[in-house]
Amino acid sequence: MLKTCASVLLCPRALTCTRCFSFRTATGGDSVRPLEGVRVLDLTRVLAGPFATMILGDLGAEVIKVERPGAGDDTRSWGPPFVGTESAYFLSVNRNKKSIAVDLKHPKGVRIITELAAVSDVLVENYLPGKLEQMGLGFTQLSAVNPALIYCSISACLTHIAANYLNAGKEARRWGTAHQSIVPYQGFKTRDGYIVVAAGNDKQFVKVCQVVGLGELAHDPEYTTNQLRVQHRTQLIDTLSTRFLEENTSDWLRRFEGSGVPVGPINSIQDVFSDTQVKHNGLIQEMTHPTAGPISVPGPAVRYSSFQPGGPTPPPLIGQHTTQVLRHTLSYTADVIRELLACGAVAQSGEI
Missing domain, CATH: 3.30.1540.10 (formyl-coa transferase, domain 3)
Incomplete structure (x- = not known):
């Protein structure tokens, strides 16, 4: 559900925002990723949401993934298999993101998310309907601080099955x-x-x-x-x-x-990754994770003729970029950051 009239892939401040992207053709200079300069505040967990925001990151957006201090995204513990201490599940849908660990039950944590929404172009979430509104982070509250914010809520949608029931009273079954x-x-x-x-x-x-x-x-x-x-x-x-x-x-x-x-x-999974077309299209990406070491994941699902995806950044540790985002995106001082860490409103991993 997209709660704005603006396009989900185009920064609504494109005419005035100095950090927004510009398009260039393959012959018109250095390749620029289509969403270069767009900031995405990622409040999603598990699969559908993280996969969607990973695609935005592949296309050049700055994706700031918000996680719970301590546990992080639920899928970090979904295994085996694990690569080191990281679950293969989490690694598969979280490249090209920054992770900040923020306690949304803490008033100061809510304030941080509100301030990030004020300087972001897109917010994506997949909470239970109404949950973020209860926290003060719903569309109405955040659009008040950033009227141009694209607020995207993800929920399951099986359109033809729903239509079968609504129009013919036909209950769904397993096929x-x-x-x-x-x-x-x-x-x-x-x-x-x-x-x-x-x-x-x-x-x-x-x-x-x-x-x-x-x-x-x-x-x-x-x-x-x-x-x-x-x-x-x-x-x-x-x-x-x-x-x-x-x-x-x-x-x-x-x-x-x-x-x-x-x-x-x-095909079996082995058959898939042995296919000559998969190899030809470079659909396997390799990168080095800070704790898991060398990992391989399926590459970007979206391709453009005018640019080639650069080297991806590996999926982040929980709160790996908390201090960096607070300092550089919100201009918090070192004293304020120390206070937030001390009171538990945020957390920072050992890797920076």
Whole structure:
């Protein structure tokens, strides 16, 4: 949920803000990352939020991740596997960020976040609805100190499932790899693995029948439209499943090549990272973490033709940048920072 009229990827003060980014083409000088100069205040935890803010960091934004003193993001303890003392889960979605440890239950901690919001362009959060408002950090409170702030709240959204219920009273159920409203559109076991076949229209269904050598299915009156195939899902899927078991995945992929039907193997993780396309596109990033040492994570999900992502900074330690942000972003004096550390409103890790 985006609570502003401004674009989420464009600083609303772009015409007046001296630290905002500028675009350059690949031939127009040094490469500048698209979000260079944009400051993002990151109040997210776990997966969806941190992944979203990591993408903004990949694109050049300054991302200030706010964590609880002591425990930090919940995913720091989600393991094994761990790399040193860091969970692989946390390492996977938190590169290119600064970490500050702030106690949001402490009045001085709330004041720090309010002051950071005043000098930020974007705030992203995934708290329970209403929780930040109770702390004095909701959209209404923070927009009062920074009317141009883009305030983004992340929550789960399953639009087509919601629409099915709201318009047809149809309760959701588990479908595995299958699609509730399209048949066949799912994974099938082959002789040596799995393949996904997605016949999104009647023409593609006819082609599936031809490729698998079951052309008579295309003319069966129970399967001539998608609506009929959904109604007779069980018997159709049973027939197709039996056929797919008769050959290897690679054989099926060759048969479907050029057919116009979306198909693909279900790869193991080892298969994914052994794929020549993954290697060619440089989708694995390597970096050195201050305590975990050398680590590898999947690279940026968004690519631009006009710039290449630079060397990433590793996921931060809890509160690794607390003092730095207070000093350089909010201009706090050394005495004030010492007082905040002493009263527990903030915390600083040993690595700076």
